[in-house]
Amino acid sequence: MVKIIGAGLAGSEAAWYLANKGIKVKLYEMRPFVKTDIHQTSDFAELVCSNSLRSNDPLNAVGMLKNEMIQIGSLILEAAYATQVKAGSSLAVDRYGFSEYITNKIRNHENIEVINEEVKEIDKDAYTIVAAGPLASSDLTNEIQSLFGVKKLHFFDAVAPIIDGSTINYDIAYLKSRYDKGEAAYLNCPMTKEQYETFYEALTTAERAGFKDFEVNVFEGCMPVEIMAGRGIETLLYGPLKPVGLEKEPGQRPHAVIQLRQDDAASSLYNIVGFQTNLKWSEQKRVIQLIPGLENASIVRYGVMHKNTYLESPGVLNRMYQSIAHDKVFVAGQISGVEGYVESAASGLSAAFHMERLINQKVLKPFPEDTMIGAMARYIATPNKSFNPINANLGILPELAKHKKKERKMLYKERAEASLASYLSEMI
Numbered sequence: 001m002v003k004i005i006g007a008g009l010a011g012s013e014a015a016w017y018l019a020n021k022g023i024k025v026k027l028y029e030m031r032p033f034v035k036t037d038i039h040q041t042s043d044f045a046e047l048v049c050s051n052s053l054r055s056n057d058p059l060n061a062v063g064m065l066k067n068e069m070i071q072i073g074s075l076i077l078e079a080a081y082a083t084q085v086k087a088g089s090s091l092a093v094d095r096y097g098f099s100e101y102i103t104n105k106i107r108n109h110e111n112i113e114v115i116n117e118e119v120k121e122i123d124k125d126a127y128t129i130v131a132a133g134p135l136a137s138s139d140l141t142n143e144i145q146s147l148f149g150v151k152k153l154h155f156f157d158a159v160a161p162i163i164d165g166s167t168i169n170y171d172i173a174y175l176k177s178r179y180d181k182g183e184a185a186y187l188n189c190p191m192t193k194e195q196y197e198t199f200y201e202a203l204t205t206a207e208r209a210g211f212k213d214f215e216v217n218v219f220e221g222c223m224p225v226e227i228m229a230g231r232g233i234e235t236l237l238y239g240p241l242k243p244v245g246l247e248k249e250p251g252q253r254p255h256a257v258i259q260l261r262q263d264d265a266a267s268s269l270y271n272i273v274g275f276q277t278n279l280k281w282s283e284q285k286r287v288i289q290l291i292p293g294l295e296n297a298s299i300v301r302y303g304v305m306h307k308n309t310y311l312e313s314p315g316v317l318n319r320m321y322q323s324i325a326h327d328k329v330f331v332a333g334q335i336s337g338v339e340g341y342v343e344s345a346a347s348g349l350s351a352a353f354h355m356e357r358l359i360n361q362k363v364l365k366p367f368p369e370d371t372m373i374g375a376m377a378r379y380i381a382t383p384n385k386s387f388n389p390i391n392a393n394l395g396i397l398p399e400l401a402k403h404k405k406k407e408r409k410m411l412y413k414e415r416a417e418a419s420l421a422s423y424l425s426e427m428i
């Protein structure tokens, strides 16, 4: 029997993998009895912010990771493709359908017992996967800290607001994907230079909520838009408000464009891309209503900002997400030092893969480091003076032999596919 703590992206993925291998799983989830600051439902694998699982391009790092997860057997991706909504070349999902799909599969699996309880202690001699996420309850966080003898770390993360689609002005907002790649699934709100300057002034002078120290600890990949804007008036124009490839008519490029991405299958909700924010709610409304097309927008969920806990994994976990000190205990998901929905699920899958082999006394061997799933595991287990949570990215793969620059991505992909296929056939 394996005890899994947390039915999030990582815990659900791990439970499903082990149960399908005939191993009994006790899956502990504290919601709905104990809530986190962010989760809103009691469903499993709830997406706490964006509804996007990012790029589907197999040459992109996260696209590569997805393909590897499918080879190994991923419930999260099965659910994502079953509940996909239009988002150009990205994989976005109907967030409620996605979580419901996973919850039903898990609850109906004969090898999984779901226990709605907060876990406060970890038995180091029992097979356990800790997958309690970045919002793990504080008693459990203290237990993790003392079990592994580490200093707790955190950074701050921010959530983007969600808009009621029926309140968008469609005379101004138009459908288009950047450079017309994929389906035109984004709504675009164009700005003139003057409109941008008014918006910029409001954004950078608006009142922020709480957290005096967050500017030093903010994670670059999920930075509040007001902090990014504070770096200079041009910064957003090269980031989330980049207008290139979004011209409504050829040759008529707006000064800036704010994009909205469909948030549910009914296309009734839209989130503002790259607009994670920690502004006071009244200020969010004021700033958002300055965006052309959103003059009367109704905000159904405001952006928020909060602490995000993770373990400094090098020296604590090995390349199989297994504790070095307590070999029956694995740690997976965002709390293990990976960052992102897909990455969290991938680490859950990886931990479960190795856990099954440990229980069945098979050889333990990390995934090859030239696969994305293996490169991420190597990153979290390798000593690093400034350890930070990691997204899938091509920079963590081993260098290629001499090659032409334009062949690089294809070579990474082909090398990873061959490596994973040979590893999986060896590991049977």
Ligand SMILES: Cc1cc2nc3c(=O)[nH]c(=O)nc-3n(C[C@H](O)[C@H](O)[C@H](O)COP(=O)(O)OP(=O)(O)OC[C@H]3O[C@@H](n4cnc5c(N)ncnc54)[C@H](O)[C@@H]3O)c2cc1C
Binding pocket: 005, 006, 007, 008, 009, 010, 011, 028, 029, 030, 031, 036, 038, 039, 045, 046, 047, 048, 049, 050, 051, 117, 118, 119, 120, 131, 132, 133, 134, 135, 136, 137, 140, 157, 158, 159, 306, 307, 308, 332, 333, 334, 335, 339, 340, 341, 342, 344, 345
């Ligand atoms: C505010 C915020 C916004 C984010 N936005 C994005 C985004 O837009 N895109 C993206 O790719 N990533 C995002 N992330 C990062 C990350 O991908 C998500 O946090 C993801 O949900 C992590 O998956 P997980 O399985 O590790 O944790 P979770 O999905 O949070 O699952 C952990 C589960 O454990 C449960 N739990 C906690 N403590 C206990 C306990 N003691 N006993 C029992 N159960 C417990 C929780 O209730 C939860 O269900 C965001 C993170 C945060 C915090």
